[in-house]
Amino acid sequence: MNGLPPVGKVDRELFEKTIYNKLGAKNKKVLIGPEHGVDASAIKINKNKAMVISEDPTFSMPSIQNQFGWAVVHICASDVAVLGVDPELMTICLLLPPETEDSQFQQIWNQIHTECKKHNITIVGGHTGVYPGIPAPLNGGGTVIGYGNPKDLTPPSNAQTGDKIIMTKGPAIEATGILAHKSEKQLKTKYNTKLIEKAKKRYHDMTVLKDAAIARKHSNAMHDATEGGIINGIHEITQASKKGCKIHKNKIPIPPEIKAVCNHHNINPLTSISEGTLLLTCPPKNTNKIQKNLKKNNIQSWIIGEITPQKNGTKIINKNGQEKQLKPVKTDPFWKTFFKKQPEK
CATH class of the missing domain: 3.90.650.10 (PurM-like C-terminal domain)
Structure with missing residues (x-):
């Protein structure tokens, strides 16, 4: 058996062994890079401005599907907020099982739109599709971006x-x-x-x-x-x-x-x-x-x-x-x- 957990996020040991030293090309603009337990990264734009960016999945199940769209926005956007900036931009990868009713899809997306509008978040892209093998609607990965002064960040x-x-x-x-x-x-x-x-x-x-x-x-x-x-x-x-x-x-x-x-x-x-x-x-x-x-x-x-x-x-x-x-x-x-x-x- 390998070092992967039976379920959930990988632990620090596996993160540092397999991921931490294999992050592609180095870039001097990275102020806060991937760290185990750190909610988001920060990229330098100029002396007084940094882009904060996070990525998170969101799972659903039948008993909470009527509130799933709300969760997608708040779970993903919270990771940017904890670095001390307002979330501004978002992309969503919404994956749906084949039996999804049109009304259910409409409900999920209406909630996403409503919550984004309420918190001044603009959806700028993503992917939406129907695929077998998915038991319930799934946000495969929501990317959220915000901007702030590097000296004001709170990692x-x-x-x-x-x-x-x-x-x-x-x-x-x-x-x-x-x-x-x-x-x-x-x-x-x-x-x-x-x-x-x-x-x-x-x-x-x-x-x-x-x-x-x-x-x-x-x-x-x-x-x-x-x-x-x-x-x-x-x-x-x-x-x-x-x-x-x-x-x-x-x-x-x-x-x-x-x-x-x-x-x-x-x-x-x-x-x-x-x-x-x-x-x-x-x-x-x-x-x-x-x-x-x-x-x-x-x-x-x-x-x-x-x-x-x-x-x-x-x-x-x-x-x-x-x-x-x-x-x-x-x-x-x-x-x-x-x-x-x-x-x-």
Whole structure:
């Protein structure tokens, strides 16, 4: 068996072994190139302008197809937003199974158009086609581009020793939002309707466009906690910035609806995919300003730790005060559940 994961994004070891040193021709215009755990790249246009560019797929399933177009835009555009710039341009590779109804295609594209228009994103190209072997509509790759001043960019590599780490919304946002739809019938045998509906609404929390726009001015680094959840997201920040961290587990809240869905599927909310959770680092003096502005926009946030010197290592303090090493997540537990064959409700 090779080093590929059973499902999900390749880990740092495989990335560095197979991809990192084989990136085609070198180009001096690349300010931020491919890095494991870094959301987007940056290309120098001139002294005061850089192009930020990202690429992301988007998966669907029957229970969430009526919201798929929304997800395509927000999941792809969020990777540019976390570098501190507004997403402006987008291309989409929309692949459809042969049984796709015309009305379904229209719904997906109308949602893409609506969300792009709402966030001032222009679709400038892409590919749309019908192909066998695809179980549900799939965004094979959405490319998003934005522009900003190089000195204002906020990649994970910019985290500084002494920075506080702020988390928005909570853990396992994407896992909860998607799995609450996928397993709604099963959840109803355990939990009340109000809790399940709250979990399903987390689907539309799978975006950091607003979070990042609010926080970028006062942050050093920002990162979208996608595969591997907040634990992996924090670890990726430390690896990119060559720093350590101290995370306080008792300061990470797990809202009831998130706890319910994760418990039902036996997945760890701290290591499950959490598109929509913004992890940012900032000087201690900026925390109040950032959190106050987030709260004004109805976005919850918590200070969950701090950035430390690299020699201190990556640490997480359990609720009993025990200190352990914060390790990268090898395989996100969400994917096994996502692709598991079960009745769609």
